[in-house]
Structure formats: structure tokens, C-alpha cells
Amino acid sequence: MPLRIDRRQLEGKTMQVAGELAAEELATGFNDPLITFASPLAYDLELEEQPQGILMQGTLSITLSCVCGRCLKTFAHPIELPDFAALAEYEGEEAMIQEGDFADLTPYLREDIYLGLPTNPLCRPECRGLARKAKARDLRLEVPPSDGSSPWGALDQLKL
Template sequence: MPGTRNSPESAITLTRLDARDPYVVDTRQLGRQPGSMRTVNRIVTVPDAFETAMASVPKGQETELDLRLEAVMEGVLVTGTVRGRLTAECSRCLDPLSEELEAGFQEMYRYAADDEESLGGDEGANDEDEDYYLEGDLLDLEPVVRDAVVLALPLSPLCGPDCPGLCAECGAKLADAGPEHGHGDGVDPRWEALREIAEKPEQQ
């Protein structure tokens, strides 16, 4: 029906977001008044692993969100920090490791296009695919948090800066094998038989 899309009631009804989802934040307290601000702190559970090839924050892991929500002309600016614990494999010795992770993020959630028009602004109308938008008064933090965590995960995690890694010949962990670990003169055993044949004329 004409005129119903801009009403707060219809916007909330049509949203696909669930206000009970811990990643969903209700911004009604800001009143869409530029300059108004509120803070939010909550514990959320990772729904699906935030991961790279060698590190992850596993599914079911609890993380803490510290958020600051600021109303601006275009929408709501969210500045936040996510804290949790990552698990990984050392990129040199492959030992499992676990350490604290902290990642910061800042993202603008724009008012829906109809709301922007009513406020007299059309900025961002051409980059709808790249921007985040409020759905009614709700915003979904999960994709922003996921991106921030994945970018903060180490690409080459190490159990220690001086980890010597694994022996290239036998795969032994060099930190446990000690400095005396070695493999003779380093001749590839596949060439040993040929070397013995070459040395036989000299032995006759």
C-alpha cells in the first residue's frame, strides 16, 4: 500500500533479522538523532568457524563484543572491538597452539534508501552492493565481525619466534631433536647405490 514502506512499524515487520540474535543490535534508543550515542557489551557465540588456512576461531567459541553506536546523518556508525581465542598450527613445526585474539572494526550502517530520501540525502545510492544497511532499526553485525576476525588471524602462526621447524629429511621436530641431529654427509639415499658402483673400480 502507498505510504507504508517508510513507517517504522512496516520496516520492522519486513526485516529478515531476528532481534533475539546476539549479533543483531537494535538502534531505536538512538532515535535517529545525529550525535546520539550508546555503548553495548555482549558475549556472542561463533555460529560457524571464522577461519583461514592455518588459524581459526572455532564454531561455538565465545567472543566478547564492545560496541559504540553513533547516529549520523547517513545512518549508524558502529565502532567495535571483538575479543576471543584462536586455535592454529605452527607454520614451522605444526604443533597446535592457542592464543588471545583482538580485532577492531568500524562500519557505517546506512538508512534504507527510502529513509535516506526522506532525510534529503542520496549518498551511497550507487554502491548498494558494497554498503551495509539498517533493516528497520536493526543491524546485523555478524558479517562485519567475521571480516574483522579473519583479517586479524595470523597467516603464518608460530609457536615461538625462534621455532626451528621440522627436519627436511626425516620430519623430526628440531627443537626436540637438539643441535646434534643430522643425517651423515647429507647424500640422498636414492643415489647411494650409484655411488657404490662408481667407487668399485678404485677398490679393485
């Protein structure tokens, strides 16, 4: 459901709104092969009418499904914006979309989530990736042959 507000209900007071935006609504026009929206966008906001527009303040949260840029593993990446704030202006270039008394605040939520997306998703900050892992394996293969002190050597001795 888009976040649409009846401006007549907001006149001169604040209003609490909480709900979810469907993942498909966020994904429209979004094209990043490494990121998909794995949950709806949850919002919990206080709206306040101001002379220039509607001030939105509150929390946004969503869980992404990302592909690690280094090891290609898919992992869940939660995003939480506890201090989301935006001013939806009545007029001007950045003006909100209005239909009669209704204002559509969805684009503002979408924009801030887009800004919060990881630019280079990693499954964990220290992920060493595929290439390095392969290299580590090669190094292990080059370990010199056992001198009898390895666990295998000890097993051999037990058998005797």
C-alpha cells in the same frame, strides 16, 4: 547471538552494546585448516547514528586455536582489536543487512576478525620447526667421542 540493533533505539544518540558472537557463527564459511575459533568473539562497542550509517567503535577479542606452520604444534592465539571501528552503511553496495527496523551488524565484526587472523601461524616467532630440530639432533650425534672431560667420563673416574 548475532549483533542486531533496533534502529529506533539508536535514533539521534549513542548506544553501548557488549556481548559475544558464538564461535560457530564466525566459522560459517570459514575454511582454514590451521585455524579454529576456540572462544566466542567478545565485543564491547559504542554505536553512533550518522547520516550515512551506524558508526561502531570499540574492542573486539577472541582466542584462536592455531596449528604452527613450522612445527605443527597446536597453540592458543589471542587476538585483541582495541581500536575497532567500522561504518555500517544504510545504502549502497556494502549496505548492512536490515529487516524492518533491525540492522544486523555481525558481518562487520566477522570481517575485521578475519582481517586480523595470522596468515602463517607460528607458535613463537623464532620457532625453528621440525626439519631444523631433526638436523640439530643429527649434529649432536656427530660430536667426537669423549676425551675424558665429559660428565660421563668424570662419573667413570668416581667409580674407580
